[in-house]
Amino acid sequence: MKVTFLVVCMASFFAVSLSADEKSSHTLFDIKNKTFLEDNCQRCHNAKKKKGKFRVDNLSYKIDSNLTAASWQKILDSLNSNEMPPEDEDQPDGNKKADFLDALANTMVKARKSLSSQNGVITMRRLNRREYSNSLRELLGVEINVMELPGDTSPGGFDTVGSNLFMSSNQIEQYLSLGKEALVEAFIWKNSQNVKKKLRFEAEKLSEKYKKYIAKIIDAKARAERWKAGVEAAMAKPENKAIMVKLKKEFKHDSKIRRQWAQIKGAPAPEDFGFNTKENNSDKANSALRPYYLEYFQHYMTLPNIDRGAYLTIPTVHPSVLPTGYLEFQKPHSWPAGNYIVRIKAGADQKAPKDRRLLEFGVNAAHGKVMSTHEVTAPLDNPQVIEIPITFTRKHTSHQSRQVFFREKASDYYLSNPRRVFNKAKKENKLGLEYVLWVDWMEIERLPNTHIVAPGIEALEVPLDNKAKNIDQKALRRSFENFSQIAFRGEKAPKEFIDRLMNIYAEQRENKSKHVDALQYTLSIVLASPMFIYISEPSEDKKARALTGEELATRLAFFLWGAPADKQLTQLGKSGELFKSKVLKSETKRLLDDPRSSDFVHSFSYQWLGLDRLAFFEADVKKFLKFDDSVKVNAKREIYETISYTLRNNLSLKNLLKSDYVIINNVMANFYGIPGVNSDEFIKVPVPEDSPRGGLLGMSAIHLMGGNGDESNPVERGVWVLKKLLNDPPPPAPANVPLITRLANKALTTREKVTMHQELPQCKSCHRKIDPIGFGLENFDAVGQWRTENSYHPLGKNGKRDKKRVKKWTIDSSGALHKGPSFKDYFELRDIIASKADAFSHGFSQSLVEYALGRPSGISDEMLIEKMVKGSKSHAMRDMIHILVSSKTFKTK
């Protein structure tokens, strides 16, 4: 079946005029739907009665204005809310109503889109947040935190769509201060480009702390025992007989009685034995009698090589006392901003399970997030060195932000409940969790950055420090001219602009600013000017024109790098060479092969696949112990790495629907239970035919988005598949639909609960499409692990889970697509979805066009999109980009 069901039903109720004049584009609501209105509405809403001043008999089925759309919206709303037909009138047949609503809701989506179409006109736009940040990086060689700017991503639109990118006075002020910040940072990098620093921390320092700590607790125990003996001696004395009877009645435990030592005549004070805190010192002495971790610590001291290094494990005591859970050290405060490298020399006990031989790295031990995860493959007696690059900016001044740390990979739940982990291990081996990772040393090195290109800084012909007495005004003027021209992507700044900059610099100096401050202050104005902030392609109204070479270069670079063109591309644009299809193709290839294309992979994938939902949910760490910080970071990366791999190798988009390989690293391999992967980096790993992995639907992060961190949400999953994979987005959830409460808080399976959606026609119209797909994915839990069973505990009256009413069931993932093929399980569903590569490819192309051109895709793009879908070699990803880039549309303003 080559023609997809969705194409069939689209054609049935949606037609679009493709007349030459695009302005008249409209959406047709299939006239056959008229019957439904005649049968159910027209008796009151006709020319004579005009009930509610509303008629359905004269409605135009050609929706070509917002006014007509509003009338149809009214019908949609009143049917959805059950307002119409009135309760006392005959109600329409459920299925007929569902079909009508299905058709109307979908038509309305198309109509809204068509009515808001810009007819191919690209509005000038400002740089979005990421392009702004990238532009600063290309100009100044540094990256600063620009998160205070608005995020620019809006539901349903890409962050490149100009008409949605607004400007505000706040923002202009933010540009001024962020520009200044970037300049200050760049000056530091430039002025310290040769600085080399290196510092090593020997891990045995931690072992020394252990040693001291153990001695301390042994000493405290001895003192506490002497105190205990003293108290017990006093208790035995005859003069204390009466009080002892009373105390024994009152307290069961000896320790509680000792706590009352003051009432016992002759009993010594704990203070006399060195327990001198501001709290109750008898408590301190009592607890010193039972040093909980002593044996475990003493075991530590017997481990090999502790005099040359230290072992890492779960935290046992408070880190301020003894940081057993991590090793940390600081980048010295005085070392300048720049690129650094952190190294660690470590070995791992080869007997330990693979998932325990992983090190997590991050900044800020107490609150920081895991930045990367590294497998220690070397044995304890022959440790290896692991290198991690990291950048420190001048903003990293606080103690925490300079503190790098290593810890064993572990669940948040473990980290916050160490006692439980410890107890569980102690039960097994009588000691506590085995020590697996041994660290010899850690070091940090600042690398010289002479190789970093910062054209904006190179353009300055004046000193970058305050040593010179006089600043050559001609050199200063040239500096402003050159800097502006680079910042303005090759456009020369007008003379008056430079004049003003000269004046402002002079004013600053008159106001006693030093040269560097005045220079940075003045240059920051360039970075808030419209010629930097806006990407403009000047043109007369309503006349489409071909882009100039420079404009084409800029458009291409912002498409694939989210950044301005580099020298080579600019040059090719200027000379017109770029218009040669061979050159354009090779430049597109060069840009895609450049590491800067990761911006495209990230920001396009994020918006195309709606990955913002990943930030909505925190997985329940107690329920999903395996879903720890490392998995969370890497699950997200898996999506990007897979798309990046597809793009790099010009593979078919079909691979994203189903593939016989996965792109994963050791962390994800352990999570998925795929053996034999040791790489920290993401690599291609083959999977067998019967593996649920391979393609987007097999990814943990995709299923995380389709749930709430605790349980799966078949509706969200179904909607996502329809929107993103099948290019058949359901209309937005209608407002004011009567709510179903009949079966509330009953012990039901997920499928039973969700199926209730379909009781009302207004819900059924969409949910009959959505839900079966969601059910087909039920074998994935809320973090994307495979499961065959599930359960539900309704809450009792006390608000707690009612164990008596637990419902357990074996997951049934069978079903059938609405008016489509049936499937018996996830694997068959995946095959059906994988067979709809044309639809997937169509949705991808549509998104790509929007993203690249910065405007919603419209009717006028259909030909191009068709070409991308059909003209590419089996939906090869790069081919599609080449077709888009070489199209007339891409080269036209």
Next chain:
Amino acid sequence: MNTTRRQFLRSSSALIALPVFSSFEHKAFAAAKKSKNQLPPKRLMFLSFGWGVTEESWYPDINTPGADYKLPDGLSPLKRHKKDFSVIQGLYNKHSHDGHSGSTFWLTGANRYSQAGVSFTNSVSADQVAAQQFGRHTRFTSMPLNGSHPKISGDGHGEGLSLAWDNSGKPVAGYNSPFAAYHKLFSKGDVSIDQLKTMLNQKRSILDTIQGNAKYLQKKLGKNDSLKLDEYLASIRDIETRLVKEEQWFDIPKPKATLKEPPKEADGKQDIKLMYDIMIAALQTDSTRVITYRQPVRTLLKSIGVNVNQHDMSHYHQTRAEKLDASERRDKAQSALLSGLLDKLKSTKEADGSSLYDHTSLVYGSNIRTGHSLDNCPTIVAGGGAKIKMGENLVVRKDTPLCNLWLTLLKESGVKVDKHGDSTGVLDEIKA
């Protein structure tokens, strides 16, 4: 500054009494020419929460309109204020269709599809209409507060940077934390007036430069692009207006802080409470007369120990259980917070002995009722600023435009306005 004139203002709900100006005194001081006998000014506060409420336990019974209604469970923490607020039932925004945007059109009533060729339009919000007139008298024209973190979606507020939308329907950015708002209100910086003057002049030089650059660019542009660049030019004018205002307020020092510096970060519930304190401080010092606040939901839930996802919570109808429980606990937590705010409004005195409450109109609500239901928007009105009936369950005709309420409040507060959004007239039936 005449320190002997400082008063100790006792706020009964505050644990400590801080030395402050009463609001009227500060204003008198700030605008020395004004008559002392003048009445305290009118204020407007708009507070919204995403995702609506629990419809079964938040609304009073619609069949018992008037003062003699039973306070529903969701509002029970407001018991001590029952006579001092009213619930209004029956209001809605007829153009709203999106069940995930509790705040985008709440104060505007706009139709997002009103303009051909654009997929989203909005119009001016009620607070900004008031700000244009009230704002002339205060250092801050209005104070849009936004506790719903702009980088995190999922609070059910929908698009926007705060509740405020400017005259051209563009989003107005808000202050995102009590900490930021506090410093805006009270931080003096360590510059002298001369330095400040120099700085303002320098800012003007910057504005001239970037404006020149914009005009240079604009010369080559067609109409559409030129309109886009107009946004930039309008933003420059906004800064200029602000500079003029800063100049006018040059020699009037910022008021002394009436509260401690809030922490940079606080958990959800505490965060809302701190923001309420900031609002009181802003009104008390007459730093502004118009405040909006987009309340956080996600962090509130977390802080009261609810682990249900906020969006799931609003769809409690099917499963009820933990979702309904979460929804009800959210309602109570919010009502308790509101109750605390009303305490403070009542206990903060004006110079003439009346309270802030007497001159303020506070609206508390959302465009979403519950789930995806957008009719009978949850609406609470409190305060004596607009002479609305208090202590009542006010049931108006079903599907009355929410903008009729905005129009009523604006007019009764003394704002000269004839229409707002899709308003069809004022709500005479709710006037006292």
